[in-house]
Amino acid sequence: MNCLRTSPSDSWIYPTVILCLYGYFSMMRPSEPFLIPYLSVPNKNLTSTQITNEVLPVWTYSYLVLLFPVFVLTDYLRYKPVIVLQGISFVVTWLLLLFGQGVMAMQVVEFVFGMVSATEVAYYAYIYSVVSPEHYQRVSGYCRSVTLVAYTTASVLAQLLVSLGNLSYFYLNVISLVSVSMAFLFSLFLPMPKKSMFFHAKPKRETPEKPPEQDPVPQETWQGQKSSYQEPVTILGNLEDGEKSSPAHEAVRVFAQWFQDLKECYSSERLRYWSLWWALATAGFNQVLNYVQILWEYKAPFQDSEVYNGAVEATATFGGAVAAFAVGYVKVNWDLLGELALAVFSVINAGSLLLMHYTLNIWVCYTGYLIFKSSYMLLITIAVFQIVVNLSVERYALVFGMDTFIALVIQTIMTVIVVDQRGLNLPISIQFLVYGSYFAVIAGIFLIRSMYILYSAKCRKEVQSPAAIQRLAKEEIQTVSTKL
Structure with a gap:
């Protein structure tokens, strides 16, 4: 390990290995596919109504509240402290799951797990600060793949232990606690x-020269490749060489640059619709x-039938991968x-x-x-690219x-209206009718958009066709002749 740490040519290997080990053990949680059956057993004795209306919504609310401050702190603290915080949050979550009792204890579990979700940004952002750009794609692939492998492995292991080993859900959580504790240590x-x-980051004083005109790089691509670290001159002005900014000045500078960057990014119509x-x-x-x-428990009560949640999660994740x-x-x-694909797969989801x-x-x-999870994972891969x-x-x-953040706002609104006892408080089966209708609306939006794009492309093709050009030329000649 020491040689990996010190060798300049291999400096990316050590942090990548440690981060992948962290990612593997943090996702190796065999108890997760059986969370609801575990909370429903006599030891916890929570009803489906309590879990649906009082416990699970807390995760959505806490995730939304914590996301922005954690996003800022992640960059300010340089990632590692936030990853350590996530490791601690994992351990606290499973300690509470094992030994906590009652609705309030489970609400605290969901709040702490909201911290886990909010701090996930540090896991994927960390690597860009410790490896050189030529390794970004490879390392990103490793980090994402290892979490997928860990989740699939955990789901398969959980199903085998429950179905063949007749293991209690409690001990699945013990295994998860050991795993996330290992992640914290890594x-x-x-x-x-x-x-x-x-x-x-070091602000760049000079803007790189624009590529020559013959370079076939689109203007939008070039804008995306510019550095995000240039000083927002119109708001703050340039700092003199050697001048050290205060923390408040630095925060304002970064927030202003974020605003400018987001404004430029979302000026692309294509990016707006994919986002x-x-x-x-x-x-x-x-x-x-x-x-x-909760829906599976409603369709086939856990006490009366064999539970295959782990096998289903493993199959869905593998199929999506x-x-x-x-x-x-x-x-x-x-x-x-692209928009037609979004519409078609949204129809499949609905x-x-x-x-x-x-x-x-x-x-x-x-x-x-x-079908739902596999089609979503397929299209989200395309959307990310x-x-x-x-x-x-x-x-x-x-x-x-x-x-x-926008997704969480939408999800929070959906939770308040559909799930929360202060909203409509709909039964679980009706909730999935709402979710299906929600994806049908998404499909309708992008179907209309795709029809517009295809029609516009057809019109452009017709205008540019040889027959159309010849026809326009004849009309122009006739107009000139008439004027003469």
Whole structure:
């Protein structure tokens, strides 16, 4: 390990290995597919109504409240302290799950887990501060893949232990506690970054020259590649060389630059629509994941039937991963057909959720969930690529932060209206009717948008066709002749 830490040529290996180990153990949580059955057993003795209306909504609210301050602190503290905080939050969450009793204790669990979700940004942002840009793509792939493998492994292990080993849900949580404790220990060995993307970045005094005209890089791509660290002159003015800014001045500078960058990014119509789908779909997806186990318990009570939650989660995650991997080999003109794909897969999502609502068979309900999660993971992979393709690392961190915040606002509104006892307080089956209708509305929005794009492309093609050009030339000649 020491040679990995000190070798300049391999300086990216040590933090990548430690971060991947952290990611693996933090996601190796076999208790998660069986959370609702665990909370329903006599030891915890919570009713489905209490879990749905009083416990689970706390996660959404805390995630929303904590996201922005944690996002700011993550960059200001240079990532590692926030990753350590996430590790501590994991441990506290599972200690409370094991030994806490009553609705209030479980609400605290959901609040602390909201901290876990909010601090997740540090895991994916950390690597960009400790490795060189040529390793970004490879390291990002490692970090994302290892969490997927860990979640799938945990789900399979949980199902085997429950179905074949007849293991108590309590001991699944013990295994999860051991795993997240290992993650916390690994977080302590992460190197402390010397820089971050915003607060501790070195401002660039010079703007790089624009590429020559013959370079076929679109203007939008070029704008995305500019540094996000230039001083916002119109707001703050340039600092003199050697002048040290105060923390307040630095915060204002960074916030002003964020505003300028977001304004430039969202000036792209294409990015706006992909981000809109990402925010809308992610809000609905998180809502479904939060409450799907309640629906399964409603369709087939856990006390009266065998529970296959782990197998379903593992299959859905693996299917989504395969679909997402296959996207890289599909050649599609996303500029022309992107919105149509968003509409089609939103229809599939809506149909699978409506199937889950109307069916009385738990296996059909499971199948609907498999289709829903796999299709979402497929399209979210495409959406992520379409959003980041023309953005620098700094800017897509901002864009995804903003998109996540918008998704959480939408999800919070949905939770207050549909789930919360202060809102409509709908039964779980009716909730999935609402979620299916929600995705149907998303499909309608992007279907209309795709029809407009295809019609516009057809019109442009007709105008540019040889026959159309010849016809216009004849009309121009006739006009000139008439005037003469």
